[in-house]
Amino acid sequence: MGKIQQDSDGAYGAPRITAELRDEGGPVVKHKRVARIMRSIGLEGVRLRRRHRTTLANLAMAKAPDLIGHDFTAAAVNTKRS
Template identity: 50%
Template sequence: MHHGFLRCDAELTEKITAVHRASRGTYGAPRVHAVLRREAVQCGRRVARLIRAAGLHGSHHRRRHRTTIPDPQAGARPDLIGRDFTPDPAALDTRWCGDITYIPTGEGWLYLATVIDIASRRVVGWATADHLRTELVADALKAACQQRRPARS
């Protein structure tokens, strides 16, 4: 009986390897298991164990994109809000935070800088550019100041 399991494991490992190869090495145990189930292969929980035993694993081919490079000449800036991001509706235009994201397009990367009012959690300024230089963030801040006209402190 034990030899039967070994033969079944060997046959299942062949099927697992074929599915893994067909995915160009990207499928891990969950996806291999799903393909085998769709093909009505009785496999149960053995798939993960057999994938490990065969030395196979899934991989993803996401491009890494470095977004920020600190300027060694820039001075440290104090944290004036003490990392307190709790919304306070009575404090509109007193605490803003920003973010930068990037979007792949057919013409390359598009960078989006946003400024959010912490009190309302609304975007109060934004800017886009094909670069990640300081002026992108400065343009988003200028847009927020023109839109909201915060009081000077």
């Protein structure tokens, strides 16, 4: 496993290492076992995908006005205003 990880410049994770072992005729193991062994010896694959930020809050914009006039105050804790 360590050699496959080194050959991939540390990029391969458990699923790819499992596939490489199968292709090379190595021991038949599941990807969960490979992941457990990798965790125990401190190996992990590189995450190449970036997170996409979809919403950017514009803090300079004015807040929307309260057209209904909600009043969220309460006289005491765990009570609602009638």
